Amino acid sequence: MLLPCAVLWCIILSAISLWIPAAAQNKEPYAMRISCGARDDTTTKPTNTLWYRDFGYTGGKFANATVPSFIEPPLKTLRYFPLSDGLQNCYIINNVPRGHYQVRLFFALIADPSFDSEPTFDISIDGTQIYSLKSGWSNIDEQSFVEAYVFVTDRSFTTCFHSTGHGDPSILSIEILQIDDNSYYFGPLWGKGTVLRTAKRMTCGSGKSVFDEDYGGNHWGGDRFWLGVSSFPDSGQPTSTEHNISQTSILPNFYPENLYQSAIVGDDDQPDLSFQMEVDPNKKYSVWFHLSEIDSKITGEGQRVFDILLNGDIAFENVDIIRKTGGTYAALVLNSTIEASGRTLTITFRTKPGSHAIINAIEVFEVIIAESRTLAKEVKALQNLKASLGLPRRFGWNGDPCVPQQHPWSGVDCHFDRKIVKWVIDGLGLDNQGLKGFLPNDIAKLQHLQSINFSDNSLYGGIPSSLGTIAGLQILDLSYNQLNGSIPQSLGRLMKLQILNLNGNLLSGRVPANLGGRPLHRASFNFTGNAGLCGIPGLPTCGPHLSVAVKIGIAFGVLFALLLVVLCVLIWWKRRENILRARKIAAAREAPYAKARTQFGRDVQMTKHYRPHEARNNAESGSNLLS
Ligand SMILES: *[C@@H]1O[C@H](CO)[C@@H](O)[C@H](O)[C@H]1NC(C)=O
Numbered sequence: 006m007l008l009p010c011a012v013l014w015c016i017i018l019s020a021i022s023l024w025i026p027a028a029a030q031n032k033e034p035y036a037m038r039i040s041c042g043a044r045d046d047t048t049t050k051p052t053n054t055l056w057y058r059d060f061g062y063t064g065g066k067f068a069n070a071t072v073p074s075f076i077e078p079p080l081k082t083l084r085y086f087p088l089s090d091g092l093q094n095c096y097i098i099n100n101v102p103r104g105h106y107q108v109r110l111f112f113a114l115i116a117d118p119s120f121d122s123e124p125t126f127d128i129s130i131d132g133t134q135i136y137s138l139k140s141g142w143s144n145i146d147e148q149s150f151v152e153a154y155v156f157v158t159d160r161s162f163t164t165c166f167h168s169t170g171h172g173d174p175s176i177l178s179i180e181i182l183q184i185d186d187n188s189y190y191f192g193p194l195w196g197k198g199t200v201l202r203t204a205k206r207m208t209c210g211s212g213k214s215v216f217d218e219d220y221g222g223n224h225w226g227g228d229r230f231w232l233g234v235s236s237f238p239d240s241g242q243p244t245s246t247e248h249n250i251s252q253t254s255i256l257p258n259f260y261p262e263n264l265y266q267s268a269i270v271g272d273d274d275q276p277d278l279s280f281q282m283e284v285d286p287n288k289k290y291s292v293w294f295h296l297s298e299i300d301s302k303i304t305g306e307g308q309r310v311f312d313i314l315l316n317g318d319i320a321f322e323n324v325d326i327i328r329k330t331g332g333t334y335a336a337l338v339l340n341s342t343i344e345a346s347g348r349t350l351t352i353t354f355r356t357k358p359g360s361h362a363i364i365n366a367i368e369v370f371e372v373i374i375a376e377s378r379t380l381a382k383e384v385k386a387l388q389n390l391k392a393s394l395g396l397p398r399r400f401g402w403n404g405d406p407c408v409p410q411q412h413p414w415s416g417v418d419c420h421f422d423r424k425i426v427k428w429v430i431d432g433l434g435l436d437n438q439g440l441k442g443f444l445p446n447d448i449a450k451l452q453h454l455q456s457i458n459f460s461d462n463s464l465y466g467g468i469p470s471s472l473g474t475i476a477g478l479q480i481l482d483l484s485y486n487q488l489n490g491s492i493p494q495s496l497g498r499l500m501k502l503q504i505l506n507l508n509g510n511l512l513s514g515r516v517p518a519n520l521g522g523r524p525l526h527r528a529s530f531n532f533t534g535n536a537g538l539c540g541i542p543g544l545p546t547c548g549p550h551l552s553v554a555v556k557i558g559i560a561f562g563v564l565f566a567l568l569l570v571v572l573c574v575l576i577w578w579k580r581r582e583n584i585l586r587a588r589k590i591a592a593a594r595e596a597p598y599a600k601a602r603t604q605f606g607r608d609v610q611m612t613k614h615y616r617p618h619e620a621r622n623n624a625e626s627g628s629n630l631l632s
Pocket residue numbers: 067068069
């Protein structure tokens with residue numbers, strides 16, 4: 006992920022990131038232009054445009070660029086994202102004032118003979134996919150960039166490039182240009198939930214394309230590129246004037262005067278005009294027409310009247326420019342929205358008898374409904390998880406985890422919560438990924454999780470007890486890792502838990518009692534193959550659970566008992582000594598008796614020898630009593 010807040014940048018950004026109300030037109034709009042892969046800030050001709058370098062940011066690689074089209078800004082480097090950097094890579098630009106923005110991204114080819122193929126990839130802005138590059142883009146002027154109109158509401162702007170397996174995304178430049186808050190209002194769909202992607206923008210009658218600073222127009226109009234078209238493929242003639250045009254460069258779009266000084270007009274042979282372009286079926290398009298009466302032969306109302314049709318349906322009927330603007334050499338802007346049913350959009354200017362059609366410029370935008378984002382708290386928790394699991398770069402956990410829906414983060418399952426109108430995370434599947442990290446406590450901020458599978462990695466440390474707060478958790482598979490410590494009691498509170506695999510770890514201690522009984526309720530729990538778990542059927546019984554005080558008590562007790570035994574032995578020994586001494590004294594007094602008794606004693610022993618079986622039984626019963 007690229008974090009553009011290098012020290013220098015942050016200073017630049019905070020210096021100019023004041024909130025500029027659109028009404029304050031005398032102030033300059035916010036403009037951020039990045040020359041990707043550049044080592045130094047540069048300025049380009051003819052308008053002395055400043056481009057910031059992105060050298061020193063992490064992620065991607067830089068290379069010299071082959072600029073495929075004359076339209077592109079004359080920049081020499083690009084940044085590209087090989088597959089080892091993950092499937093999505095993003096630029097995040099912070100401290101962008103809230104407002105409406107024109108965003109333009111240029112692509113280029115890597116100037117290296119070993120990279121001869123043209124990459125195709127997807128582009129998203131703030132979680133909404135706005136375009137998929139089509140193969141052949143590098144041969145078509147208009148397709149080497151993508152441009153969109155977006156609102157920035159949280160002072161942060163993110164654009165991501167999503168690999169589709171066809172080469173490494175390679176980016177030449179990024180431009181974020183503030184425009185008037187109300188620009189391109191096209192009807193009720195317009196607003197913060199909508200993105201407009203420029204599908205076509207052309208200036209008619211002048212064969213010259215205009216790039217850089219929108220004909221030198223007002224910066225609040227953005228920096229539009231106008232493709233020059235002198236006639237349509239099978240209709241129209243170019244015409245132009247030097248005459249000043251009124252009602253140009255006004256709020257909210259600030260269309261430049263030059264735009265209206267040339268046009269394509271019909272002639273006597275073919276008074277109607279018609280233009281076709283390729284579109285995506287079932288998408289909405291906002292079509293804008295720029296008109297001005299610049300033919301000196303037309304001087305009043307009713308002299309040029311025509312209908313404008315979109316795919317055969319009348320969008321504007323009986324258009325009479327002079328009637329609408331009140332005179333010649335005045336600008337008229339019309340817009341209409343159409344849903345494409347097929348792959349072509351046909352625009353027809355159908356004249357009334359005796360007049361010829363005219364058109365000065367056309368803009369076509371794809372209307373894209375912006376995606377809802379992922380709950381911010383959960384994005385943050387996933388970013389922490391990424392760090393503590395030591396997720397390799399190839400995972401590309403950049404941008405938003407769930408959107409664009411075409412490109413969710415790998416290993417993350419998402420669910421749209423209609424109540425909060427946000428995406429939430431309901432599954433994590435990072436099994437068998439060679440992860441060597443630990444489970445952070447704030448994994449529990451992913452409160453919508455239903456399933457976790459981290460099986461077969463090398464995760465170490467304990468099982469966070471916070472997991473017990475994820476009430477909806479149904480599957481927790483942490484098997485075959487190196488997790489140690491005991492199973493947190495809190496897991497016993499997970500009433501929905503159906504599968505709990507903790508086998509093949511280094512866990513020890515007692516399995517929480519309220520987990521132990523659960524398998525009876527058709528849940529499947531596995532605790533085998535651990536260092537020392539105990540306490541449920543199938544595992545060893547646990548030793549008595551004793552507190553330290555009790556243990557000290559027992560130690561004292563044992564010591565006391567030992568002392569007692571020693572004392573007894575001492576007493577017995579003393580007593581025996583006394584008896585022996587008494588016998589000696591007695592023997593000394595009556596020697597003959599003593600001798601007779603000795604004889605008797607020997608007889609008894611001999612009797613025993615004669616009955617060995619009985620003797621063994623006696624010995625055994627004796628030892629039994631002792632034990
Ligand atoms: C880009 O081209 C310049 C010469 O124009 C060369 O010095 C430099 O090494 C090249 N950079 C890369 C990354 O190929």
